[in-house]
Amino acid sequence: MLRNLRLVAGSMLFASVAMLVAQGAELRTTAARRPIHRTVSFQEASFEEAAEYTEMIDSVVQSDVLVESCPSCGVAGCDMGCVIPCDRWVSFEYLLWWRKGQNFPALITTSPTGTAQADAGVLPGATVLFGNETTGEEARPGGRLSLGAWLNDCRTCGVEGRFYALSEEQITYAADSTTFPILARPFRDPVAMTNEATLLAFPGFTGPGNVNITSNSNVLGGDFLYRWQACQTPTTKLDLVAGYQFTRIDEDFNINSFTSAINVPGIDAGTTFTTSEQFYARNEYHAGQIGLAAQYVNCNWKVDMLAKLAFGNMREVVTIGGQTTIVTPGPGATTNTTPGPLAGAANSGRHEFDEFAVSPELGINCRYAITECLDLSFGYSFIYWSSVAQAGKQIDALLNDPPPAFALDAGSYWVHGLNVGANFRF
Secondary structure (H helix, E strand, O other), X not given: OHHHHHHHHHHHHHHHHHHHHHOOOEEEOOOOOOEEEOOOOOOOXXXXXXXXXXXXXXXXXXXXXXXXXXXXXXXXOOEHHHOOOOOEEEEEEEEEEEEOOEEEOOOEEEOOOOOOOOOOOOOOOOEEEEOOEEEOOOOEEEEEEEEEEEXXXXXXXXXXXXXXXXXXXXXXXXXXXXXXXXXEEEEEEOOOOEEEEEEEEOOOOEOOOEEEEEEEEEEEEEEEEEEEEEEEOOOEEEEEEEEEEEEEEEEEEEEXXXXXXXXXOOOOOOOEEEEEEEEXXXXXXXXXXXXXXEEEEEOOEEEEEEEEEEEEEEEEEEEEEEEEEEEEOOOOOEEEEEEOOOOOOOOOEEEEEEEEEEEEEEEEEEEEEOOOOEEEEEEEEEEEEEEEEXXXXXXXXXXOOOOOOOOOOEEEEEEEEEEEEEEEEO
């Protein structure tokens, strides 16, 4: 009687387990989180064999295959270990980044009314209206798009591509003789090595004068990474990364001024001087890169860290141009052009250089899973380049005859800031 009860109980338990297996019950490993399907059939098995198999199934269910899966962590009360794996991902981040500003020499000055003409606008006694400081360091918005995929079920190798761009940094300045009765463009005479100034406005000496300055800065870049898993624990993962990096950093500087002569010795009254000058710097970086990418997982939270170093060529192109147009009034009116005071005959033109540059990058992002396939993220990024030509640094303050020859002035450049975004896996 007792033996019959045991056989009946065993057969009922076996039937339940067999039904689950027949319906495709899943056993999931924590390494790849891939479902493993097993279908079991019996041919005329005895009740004793069924009971023994039932005990074996119980031992499998209690083994490390399921015990090591992630416990329920709060995503709608779902066991994260039971989520269907997603081997591809796309993320978009809103960037609020700062960049290295531009340094300009003193370009516009003024002096108090009553200053002697010989001293008006001359440094160091004059007041600097534009220059002698770093400008363009304000935070600017931008965006970064990332796409990636794992190439095998175990997620030990994968690829990722990223592209980012920052909005244009704009600098503008304008001044005229209505606001500043004394308005000047200072320079240093390279022969006498003395400070001088070209007067755009001075009561009784020149007529109305004005000056306008604009400068723009643009940064964009991207990279492609191949990832190899170096090591992994239940909560951490470390990958080696290698690939290609591209960056484009462009800056321009434009200065336009106007003045007219009233009582200038040797110049007809009413003669006008219109000056327009441009400085443009383009930097294009192509490099290989290596580094490490780490991830720490704690239930719904993930922390991603990236450290990499790029080595490559920075193509630096500086273009300088400009002129002063002189118009003499009267019946014998003439128009002549001469090189500008900043863009002289010797430094004007297109100048190209190839410089070896390194570019380290550091980044950290914290992600929180709000659904099985969607994370929200926030973090910080820092990127540095060892050699970049900026437009403002190409301006030579030695502005008088003989005209200055061009000499490239390149230095370090950086961007850094905050990232907020979302990551979708599919």
